[in-house]
Amino acid sequence: xxxxxxxxxxxxxxxxxxxxxxxxxxxxxxxxxxxxxxxxxxxxxxxxxxxxxxxxxxxxxxxxxxxxxxxxxxxxxxxxxxxxxxxxxxxxxxxxxxxxxxxxxxxxxxxxxxxxxxxxxxxxxxxxxxxxxxxxxxxxxxxxxxxxxxxxxxxxxxxxxxxxxxxxxxxxxxxxxxxxxxxxxxxxxxxxxxxxxxxxxxxxxxxxxxxxxxxxxxxxxxxxxxxxxxxxxxxxxxxxxxxxxxxxxxxxxxxxxxxxxxxxxxxxxxxxxxxxxxxxxxxxxxxxxxxxxxxxxxxxxxxxxxxxxxxxxxxxxxxxxxxxxxxxxxxxxxxxxxxxxxxxxxxxxxxxxxxxxxxxxxxxxxxxxxxxxxxxxxxxxxxxxxxxxxxxxxxxxxxxxxxxxxxxxxxxxxxxxxxxxxxxxxxxxxxxxxxxxxxxxxxxxxxxxxxxxxxxxxxxxxxxxxxxxxx
Numbered sequence: 019x020x021x022x023x024x025x026x027x028x029x030x031x032x033x034x035x036x037x038x039x040x041x042x043x044x045x046x047x048x049x050x051x052x053x054x055x056x057x058x059x060x061x062x063x064x065x066x067x068x069x070x071x072x073x074x075x076x077x078x079x080x081x082x083x084x085x086x087x088x089x090x091x092x093x094x095x096x097x098x099x100x101x102x103x104x105x106x107x108x109x110x111x112x113x114x115x116x117x118x119x120x121x122x123x124x125x126x127x128x129x130x131x132x133x134x135x136x137x138x139x140x141x142x143x144x145x146x147x148x149x150x151x152x153x154x155x156x157x158x159x160x161x162x163x164x165x166x167x168x169x170x171x172x173x174x175x176x177x178x179x180x181x182x183x184x185x186x187x188x189x190x191x192x193x194x195x196x197x198x199x200x201x202x203x204x205x206x207x208x209x210x211x212x213x214x215x216x217x218x219x220x221x222x223x224x225x226x227x228x229x230x231x232x233x234x235x236x237x238x239x240x241x242x243x244x245x246x247x248x249x250x251x252x253x254x255x256x257x258x259x260x261x262x263x264x265x266x267x268x269x270x271x272x273x274x275x276x277x278x279x280x281x282x283x284x285x286x287x288x289x290x291x292x293x294x295x296x297x298x299x300x301x302x303x304x305x306x307x308x309x310x311x312x313x314x315x316x317x318x319x320x321x322x323x324x325x326x327x328x329x330x331x332x333x334x335x336x337x338x339x340x341x342x343x344x345x346x347x348x349x350x351x352x353x354x355x356x357x358x359x360x361x362x363x364x365x366x367x368x369x370x371x372x373x374x375x376x377x378x379x380x381x382x383x384x385x386x387x388x389x390x391x392x393x394x395x396x397x398x399x400x401x402x403x404x405x406x407x408x409x410x411x412x413x414x415x416x417x418x419x420x421x422x423x424x425x426x427x428x429x430x431x432x433x434x435x436x437x438x439x440x441x442x443x444x445x446x447x448x449x450x451x452x453x454x455x456x457x458x459x460x461x462x463x464x465x466x467x468x469x470x471x472x473x474x475x476x477x478x479x480x481x482x483x484x485x486x487x488x489x
Contacts, residue, residue, distance in 0.1 A: 026064040161190065188215075361382055
């Protein structure tokens with residue numbers, strides 16, 4: 019079986035490939051080519067040359083380029099959705115939602131770029147200044163390296179390459195090896211578009227060696243990475259003088275106030291904890307519950323969770339499918355057993371079937387247990403009883419991560435307190451922290467990352483400010 023990469027617009031077949039198996043039934047679903055350092059160097063040179071042309075393309079053409087891709091993606095919605103399900107086991111209904119979000123992300127990137135502008139500068143505002151015609155504007159950074167994860171293998175690619183391309187950069191995409199085909203299909207739509215800037219997008223696959231070459235090269239001006247804290251640390255240390263945007267991990271939490279609507283909160287928390295088998299950076303992992311409603315909420319959450327259909331991801335009614343790998347299952351079970359040995363209690367049965375781990379709700383959890391203080395990335399949520407909101411705030415903030423936190427409450431005072439005191443990049447009121455709108459600035463503080471995504475904010479990451487003064 020042969021697989022393909024893109025050296026700019028040139029599509030290359032490779033005989034040496036890696037097989038990718040379905041997390042659900044272990045069937046071979048795709049292949050990705052084995053790439054080498056010479057490939058990286060050639061693609062870097064192509065991107066460097068292309069960046070000089072990309073910045074000169076009319077904005078109207080770049081916007082038409084993205085809108086053309088969005089239109090063709092909508093015509094192929096079911097094929098793209100099935101490919102996502104094939105490669106990562108995401109339930110088909112959620113795969114369709116991801117395709118729809120990807121279309122919106124691409125369109126929004128074009129619409130946002132049309133209205134991005136600079137400002138005039140009052141150069142005579144200070145005594146030391148004088149009257150001139152002065153302004154600043156945004157210009158393309160140059161070459162952008164986009165490194166993307168498996169859990170949203172289509173929309174998170176779009177969140178990087180669409181803003182980067184529409185703002186006049188050339189892009190090298192290194193997608194997750196777990197989902198090579200969906201990345202190839204999206205890249206091909208961009209490259210085959212009649213509005214495409216020639217050689218502005220390249221596609222390469224690889225491991226740490228390939229990524230390291232991309233990151234340490236002097237050619238890229240921006241590295242945009244979504245993935246683990248460990249890899250983010252390596253990128254930060256090795257990137258050199260260039261812009262680095264990192265969307266890293268989290269252990270998102272919420273507080274259930276005694277004034278909250280318990281049934282509504284439980285219903286939303288079941289979704290927030292177990293969507294995509296918990297394999298979401300903002301998956302709900304910690305639920306702090308006021309002691310006066312702890313038992314009632316726990317029972318409601320167990321009841322709501324029991325209604326979730328788990329199993330075959332190709333069935334429309336399925337809410338949760340498999341984890342991405344056997345290692346992911348083994349790690350989750352190991353952490354669960356460790357917590358139980360230390361006194362935690364499983365409120366739902368721990369059932370493993372292949373790579374499917376049924377949703378697990380844990381009680382009697384301590385703050386030093388791995389299932390609370392680390393990023394689980396599995397369908398596990400922990401309930402922790404607290405005496406009051408102040409205690410919940412301290413426990414939520416006592417984490418190396420700070421991606422998104424939330425609160426369920428009918429108290430205006432507690433809403434304001436949450437906004438004032440939560441240490442996170444995003445705060446949600448009467449909603450799960452797992453909610454992300456593609457238009458919002460998205461990213462975290464602490465070890466959860468630096469920089470922001472969302473088309474407008476990504477465009478800012480992928481451009482530089484240039485000042486012009488006409489005397």
